[in-house]
Amino acid sequence: AQTVTQSQPEMSVQEAETVTLSCTYDTSESDYYLFWYKQPPSRQMILVIRQEAYKQQNATENRFSVNFQKAAKSFSLKISDSQLGDAAMYFCAYRRGGADGLTFGKGTHLIIQP
């Protein structure tokens, strides 16, 4: 079974600084997708960034980028120029190719210090 591990229950960063959230996963599949989702307090889950396993280039979306290390099964999220609106729970998620549901980690609570 696939597992996703987020080893940082909580992270804190100063506004405008850079923070990296860690995620590791375990799978025997070769075709899969990885995601980072953001869940603000009492608000719905929104997609931050996604990475296809077959792509070697790391995905980037504005201030958000990933470091995808396929051999190490690591998928970290870097947030540059942190903003107060980035405060939320961040979930790393995995899905194998096809149409399975997502497997989520337990999340990292990101606090932005003004």
Next chain:
Amino acid sequence: DTGVSQDPRHKITKRGQNVTFRCDPISEHNRLYWYRQTLGQGPEFLTYFQNEAQLEKSRLLSDRFSAERPKGSFSTLEIQRTEQGDSAMYLCASSSSDYHQETQYFGPGTRLLVL
């Protein structure tokens, strides 16, 4: 179309009662997923549909849970004889089946409290 919607947003019920939740996916999406999220945890997959066909069910989906998507559009999730352990946020997500367009978009969830 502004995204995935869920109704109701909150539900309080007594143990032993039946409850039903509704999810309306993004209109052009043919895949629909249900997840359960308990406090402090990530969402856990329950089941998914492609059009009206229910293609996968997690072992978390006990016999008291049933999901339908009769016309391949909206879906309902029913919990019979609710238990206190059913208290959770129930999330719905939808996606397209087009290759490389399979990102799941989530609704706001239905928060269930069983007393």
